[in-house]
Amino acid sequence: MKTELRLALLQMNIEAGNPEANFGKLKEMLEEAVSQDVKPDVIVFPEMWNTGYALTEIKTIADREGERTKAMLSAFAKAHHVHIIGGSIAEGKAEGVYNTIYAFDRDGNVAGNYSKIHLFRLMDEEKYLMAGDKPGTLTVEGEQAGMMICYDIRFPELARKLALQGAKLLFVPAEWPHPRLHHWRTLLTARAIENQMFVIACNRMGKSGDTSFFGHSMVLDPWGETIAEAGEEETVLFADIDLSLVDTVRNKIPVFEDRRPSIYADPII
Numbered sequence: 001m002k003t004e005l006r007l008a009l010l011q012m013n014i015e016a017g018n019p020e021a022n023f024g025k026l027k028e029m030l031e032e033a034v035s036q037d038v039k040p041d042v043i044v045f046p047e048m049w050n051t052g053y054a055l056t057e058i059k060t061i062a063d064r065e066g067e068r069t070k071a072m073l074s075a076f077a078k079a080h081h082v083h084i085i086g087g088s089i090a091e092g093k094a095e096g097v098y099n100t101i102y103a104f105d106r107d108g109n110v111a112g113n114y115s116k117i118h119l120f121r122l123m124d125e126e127k128y129l130m131a132g133d134k135p136g137t138l139t140v141e142g143e144q145a146g147m148m149i150c151y152d153i154r155f156p157e158l159a160r161k162l163a164l165q166g167a168k169l170l171f172v173p174a175e176w177p178h179p180r181l182h183h184w185r186t187l188l189t190a191r192a193i194e195n196q197m198f199v200i201a202c203n204r205m206g207k208s209g210d211t212s213f214f215g216h217s218m219v220l221d222p223w224g225e226t227i228a229e230a231g232e233e234e235t236v237l238f239a240d241i242d243l244s245l246v247d248t249v250r251n252k253i254p255v256f257e258d259r260r261p262s263i264y265a266d267p268i269i
C-alpha cells in the first residue's frame, strides 16, 4: 500500500439544473487530471456537481439511484486505476432526493457512500432533500478515511467520531459561497488540527443566481498546515501528501490518549 499519495481536486463550475453540461464538464476535468506526467492516486469533486442547487426541480433531474454517476465513475476509476471520491450528487430514491457521495477504489468498486446528514437551512435544503443518517467511511490504500459534505464541517462531533473510528483522511466536497471564506478556512483547519488528520476539501466556483462560490479548495495536513489552496478560478488542484505524518503528529501530541470523554463527551460519541 502506498503512503505517499498525489491528490487531484476538481474545482469546477456547475450549471444549475443542467446535468448534461455538468457531466460533460466533469469528464473534461477528469481527463485533465489524468493527463499529467505524474498521475493522481485520488480524485475528488465538489458537492451536488450533477445538478447544482436547482432545488425546485431536483426530483426530476436527480440521478435515479445514482446509476448514471456510478456507471461513469466506476469505469473511469478502473480505466485509470485511481481512487475517486465522487463529490456528491443529487440522488433520486423512491422516498426522495439525497445529497450523496459515492467513492470508488482503483478497480472501480464502490468503496463507500455517504448522504449528507446536516441539511443547510439557509439554502432551503431541508425543504427539498432527505437527510442521511449514518457517517461515511471508506478505506484508501488500506487506511481509514471519512466523508463529510459542506455544512457538516460545522459539526465537530462528526469529524471526531470518524477520527475515533480510525480515519486519517477526511474528504469534504462542498458548495460553500461568499462571504464565508473565513469560516471555510477556519473550520477546515480546526477539523485537521483537533483530529490530527488530512482534510481534503473540494469546493465549486462560479455563480448560481445571486450566489457566488469562491473555490479555495484546500488540502490541510494533520498539523493544520495548508499543503495546497486554489484561488477562485476553475482548476484542477494537485497536492502531494504522506499519510505517515498522521502517526508522527499523533505520537508527538497524543490527543487521542489524553481525551477524558467520561467528563465531557456525549455518551453516544
Ligand SMILES: O=C(O)CCC(=O)C(=O)O
Binding pocket: 120, 123, 149, 150, 151, 152, 154, 175, 176, 177, 180, 183
Ligand atoms: O455552512 C455554510 O456556511 C455553508 C454550507 C453550505 O453552503 C452547504 O452545506 O451547502
